[in-house]
Amino acid sequence: IGIGMGGFIDGILLHQILQWHQMISAKLPPDTLLNKETNMFWDGIFHSFTWLTTALGIYLLWKVARERKSVLSNRIFAGSLLFGFGLFNVVEGIIGHHILVLHNVREISTNQSAWNFGFLGISLLLLAFGWMLVHKGRKDVRRKH
Numbered sequence: 380i381g382i383g384m385g386g387f388i389d390g391i392l393l394h395q396i397l398q399w400h401q402m403i404s405a406k407l408p409p410d411t412l413l414n415k416e417t418n419m420f421w422d423g424i425f426h427s428f429t430w431l432t433t434a435l436g437i438y439l440l441w442k443v444a445r446e447r448k449s450v451l452s453n454r455i456f457a458g459s460l461l462f463g464f465g466l467f468n469v470v471e472g473i474i475g476h477h478i479l480v481l482h483n484v485r486e487i488s489t490n491q492s493a494w495n496f497g498f499l500g501i502s503l504l505l506l507a508f509g510w511m512l513v514h515k516g517r518k519d520v521r522r523k524h
Contacts, residue, residue: 380433380436380437380440380459380460380463381436381459381460381461381462381463381464381465381466381467381509382432382436382463382464382466382467383429383430383431383432383433383434383435383436383463383467384429384433384460384463384464385463385464385465385466385467385468386425386426386428386429386432386433386467386471387426387429387430387433388464389467389468389471390422390425390426390429393484394422394425395422399484399485399486399487400482400483400484400485400486401415401418401419401421401422401482402418402421402422402424402425402481402482403417403418403421403481403482404418404481404482404483404486405480405481405482405483405486406480406481406482408486436463450520450523450524452516452517452519452520453516454512454513454515454516454519455512455513455516455517455520456516457509457512458508458509458510458511458512458513458514458515458516459509459513460509461505461506461508461509461512462505462506462509462510462513463509464505464509465502465503465504465505465506465507465508465509466506468498468499468501468502468505469499469502469503469506472484472495472498472499472502473499476495476498476499477495483495484497484498
């Protein structure tokens with residue numbers, strides 16, 4: 380669920396609301412109507428992936444919750460969401476920003492690399508904080524049982 384939600388936050392906030400980039404805006408700058416439409420199409424493919432990932436995560440969570448074999452923990456859930464969000468950002472940042480150069484975090488910038496590496500830094504913090512919450516949540520669960 381965290382991977383999908385991370386994708387939705389990226390797509391909705393950075394692609395649509397702030398319009399800092401689109402899915403392939405480094406390869407195809409959205410400076411013509413055709414380029415903008417092509418970028419919008421690939422944003423739609425991206426959002427389809429994030430929706431499917433989120434739906435799969437909800438299904439898996441529902442399946443585990445129905446079996447009642449696992450102990451539910453707010454810390455583990457929140458930590459897992461943050462970890463998934465960070466994981467999405469790290470993978471997307473490394474592949475999309477640095478290897479394939481599909482887009483930069485902020486296309487219109489005098490220092491695109493700073494934005495790209497800053498994005499990775501924040502993503503690593505999300506991973507670390509998520510991991511910490513999951514670890515503390517597991518300790519809490521062990522103490523209760």
